[in-house]
Amino acid sequence: MHSTLEMIISIFERAALLLIILFFLTKIKGFKEILQKENHSVRELSVLTVVFCSFAIFGTYSGIEVEGSLVNIRTVAIFSGGILFGPWVGIITGIVSGLHRYLIDIDGITSLPCLITSVTAGFASGFINRKVKKHRWWYIGIGAGILSQTLTMLLIIALGEPRSQGISIVEQIAVPMMIGEISIGLLILLVHNIEGEKKQIAAAQAKLALDIANKTLPYFRSITPASLQRICQIIKEEIDADAVAITDTKTVVAYYGLGAERYQDTSSIVSEMTKQAINSGQIVIRNEVDDHHLPQMHCLLIVPFQEGDEVTGALKIYYEKENRITDSLQTLGIGLAQIISNLMEISRIEQIKETANKAELKALQSKINPHFLFNSLNAIASTTRRDPNRARELIHNLSGYLRYNLELHDEMIAIEEELKQVRDYVEIEKSRFGDKLQIIYDIDPVQIKVPSLLLQPLVENAIHHGVRKRKWQGAVYLSVKAREKDIRISIRDTGVGIDPEIVEKLYKDEASVKNIGLANVHQRVRLIYGKGLTINRLDPGTEIYFDIPVKEGK
Amino acid sequence: MTLRAIIAEDELPAQEELQYLIDTYSSIEVTDRFDDGLDVLKYFQENTTDVLFLDINLPSLDGMMLAGSLAQFKHKPIIVFTTAYKEHAAKAFELEAFDYILKPYRKHRQILIE
Numbered sequence: 001m002h003s004t005l006e007m008i009i010s011i012f013e014r015a016a017l018l019l020i021i022l023f024f025l026t027k028i029k030g031f032k033e034i035l036q037k038e039n040h041s042v043r044e045l046s047v048l049t050v051v052f053c054s055f056a057i058f059g060t061y062s063g064i065e066v067e068g069s070l071v072n073i074r075t076v077a078i079f080s081g082g083i084l085f086g087p088w089v090g091i092i093t094g095i096v097s098g099l100h101r102y103l104i105d106i107d108g109i110t111s112l113p114c115l116i117t118s119v120t121a122g123f124a125s126g127f128i129n130r131k132v133k134k135h136r137w138w139y140i141g142i143g144a145g146i147l148s149q150t151l152t153m154l155l156i157i158a159l160g161e162p163r164s165q166g167i168s169i170v171e172q173i174a175v176p177m178m179i180g181e182i183s184i185g186l187l188i189l190l191v192h193n194i195e196g197e198k199k200q201i202a203a204a205q206a207k208l209a210l211d212i213a214n215k216t217l218p219y220f221r222s223i224t225p226a227s228l229q230r231i232c233q234i235i236k237e238e239i240d241a242d243a244v245a246i247t248d249t250k251t252v253v254a255y256y257g258l259g260a261e262r263y264q265d266t267s268s269i270v271s272e273m274t275k276q277a278i279n280s281g282q283i284v285i286r287n288e289v290d291d292h293h294l295p296q297m298h299c300l301l302i303v304p305f306q307e308g309d310e311v312t313g314a315l316k317i318y319y320e321k322e323n324r325i326t327d328s329l330q331t332l333g334i335g336l337a338q339i340i341s342n343l344m345e346i347s348r349i350e351q352i353k354e355t356a357n358k359a360e361l362k363a364l365q366s367k368i369n370p371h372f373l374f375n376s377l378n379a380i381a382s383t384t385r386r387d388p389n390r391a392r393e394l395i396h397n398l399s400g401y402l403r404y405n406l407e408l409h410d411e412m413i414a415i416e417e418e419l420k421q422v423r424d425y426v427e428i429e430k431s432r433f434g435d436k437l438q439i440i441y442d443i444d445p446v447q448i449k450v451p452s453l454l455l456q457p458l459v460e461n462a463i464h465h466g467v468r469k470r471k472w473q474g475a476v477y478l479s480v481k482a483r484e485k486d487i488r489i490s491i492r493d494t495g496v497g498i499d500p501e502i503v504e505k506l507y508k509d510e511a512s513v514k515n516i517g518l519a520n521v522h523q524r525v526r527l528i529y530g531k532g533l534t535i536n537r538l539d540p541g542t543e544i545y546f547d548i549p550v551k552e553g554k
Numbered sequence: 555m556t557l558r559a560i561i562a563e564d565e566l567p568a569q570e571e572l573q574y575l576i577d578t579y580s581s582i583e584v585t586d587r588f589d590d591g592l593d594v595l596k597y598f599q600e601n602t603t604d605v606l607f608l609d610i611n612l613p614s615l616d617g618m619m620l621a622g623s624l625a626q627f628k629h630k631p632i633i634v635f636t637t638a639y640k641e642h643a644a645k646a647f648e649l650e651a652f653d654y655i656l657k658p659y660r661k662h663r664q665i666l667i668e
Contacts, residue, residue: 374638375565378657382571432565468564471590471613
C-alpha cells in the first residue's frame, strides 16, 4: 500500500528520468538538430516516434502497481511527443503504447481504459500540435493530460469489474496520476528551450555579421589590396579564425592571419579547392584537410561571391584545428560573402562615377579658351613693337598661366598659387583692354588651400561678361577677407550686371553650356564647402562670393 | 584709287597691330578705329567706306549682328572678319564676308585684299 505522497514522488521520479534522458539526447548533435527543426522528414519523424514509443512503454513498465492498476507516466510521453512533433508521433505512440499496455495484461482491470485513453491522448496531442499556438502548448498540454486522466478514471469506474475495486483504485491513483501530468509541461519546455537556444545563436550571428559589416564599411570606400587586407583582418578577429582571405577569380587579393608570409606576393594563384568553389559557385567545406598548400591549416570554408550571375571571387576562412566549420559558421560565411560582394559592387560603381566626374571636371577646368590664347598672342605681337620689355613680361605671364592650366595638380592648392595664376591672367587681359580694365586686389594674408582653378574663371567671367560688355571703363575687385569664422572670397565688377535668369538656372543646376564655367565653379564650391556661390546683382555690376569655413585653432 | 577702311576692334593692341600691318603691307588707308559695335553702325548711317575690319566680340553690338545690319545698307562695305578662332569663320561667310583673318595677324592674309 502506497501513500498518495509516495506515489506522487515516484511518478515525478519517472518523469524526471524521462527529462534526463531527453536532456542527454539533446546533447547528441544530430538529435539536437532534429529537435530544433520546424519541419521534419519521414525519417526524422520515425526516429522521434521510436523515441517517444520507448518513453511511453518505459512509462508503462515503470508503473507502480496498485490493486492491478499501474500508476504511470505513459500519457506524459504520448502527450509530449504528439504536442511537440505532431499527430503522427502522437497517434502512433498512443496506439503502440496503448496496445502494449493492453496486451501485457489483457484481463487487467484497467487495461481497456488505458488502451482507450492512450489512443485518445495520441489524437488529442496531435490536435493540440496543429491547432494551438506554440507558446501555449505547455499548459494546454498539462490541462489535456489531466483531462485524459479524468477520462481514464471514469472509464475505470465504468468498465472496471468489480466496480467497488475500480472505485478503490481510482481513489488511490487519481490524484498522483493527474499531478504527474505536470511533467508534460516540463518536457515541452525543455525542448522549447533548445529551440530558443537556436534562435539566440541565430540572433547572435546576425549581430556578428552586422558588426563586421559596420566595421569593414569604411574600407570598402576605396578598394585597394591594403583595404581588403584590413577587411580580412576584421573578419578574422571577429569570428576568431586563424586566417581569412579574399580572392578574385584567379588570385588571392588579400590574406590575413597565420601563414600570411606566403601571400606577401599579391599575385598568388588561388588553390584548386578555391577554383572548384569559383567554378561551381558552391560552398566548399573541408573539415579535415591535410593536402592544402598551407600545411598548418586543417579546416577551411570557401564561400564564392557573386555580382549578378557571375562569380567574382571568394571569401576563405581557415582554421588550424579540425572540425571547426559548423553549420552556424557556414551560414555566417554565406552572409559575409554576400555583404562583401554587395559592398564591392557598390564601391566599384561609386569609383567609376567618381573617376568619370573627375576626368570630366579636369578637362573642363584646364581647358584653355582658344579665344583667350590667340587674342593674348595677338596683343603680345602688338606690344613687341611698342614695348619689347612689356611684351617679354606678358610672355612670362602667359607661360605661367598655361603652365598652371596644363600641369596636373591636386584638387586643393595654396591660395597664393591660385592668386598668382589670377594675376598672370589679369596682366594679359589688361594688356588687351588697356585702361578700360581696372583690377583692384584686396587680399588678406591667409594661409589656406582652395580648390584649384576656381578664382580665375570667376575673374574671367567678371571681365568678359561684366566689364567688357560696357563701352566705358570698368573695374573688377578681387578680395580675400579673413572673417571671424570663415574667409570670404569675393569678385565684384562694375559691368553690365548678370542676367537674373542665368543666376536662377545656376542655382537650380540647369545652367546652359554657355555658362558651364560658372556652373562648374558653383558646383565645386558647393561640393567642397557645402554652400555654392552667392551671386548678387549690383547697380552697376555683379558680386559673386563664397565662404571658406576656417577650423578652430587654425 | 586707294581703298579706305575702318577698324572695329575693342582691344587696343589688336587695333594697333592690324593698323600696323595694313599700313606696312598694303595701300589701304585706315580712316577710323572703333571699339564699340553701336558706334560703327552710327558711322555707317552717315558715312561710307570700302572695307570694314570687324572683330566679332564687340561691346554694345557684336560683330555678327553688326554685319547682319550692314547687309541691309545700300552701300555695303567689304567685310573682313578678324577673329582669334576659326569656329566663327563659317558663320561669317554666311553673312557674305569677303574674307576673315585670324589673330595673331600674319601679313599674307592682307595681301589678298589688294
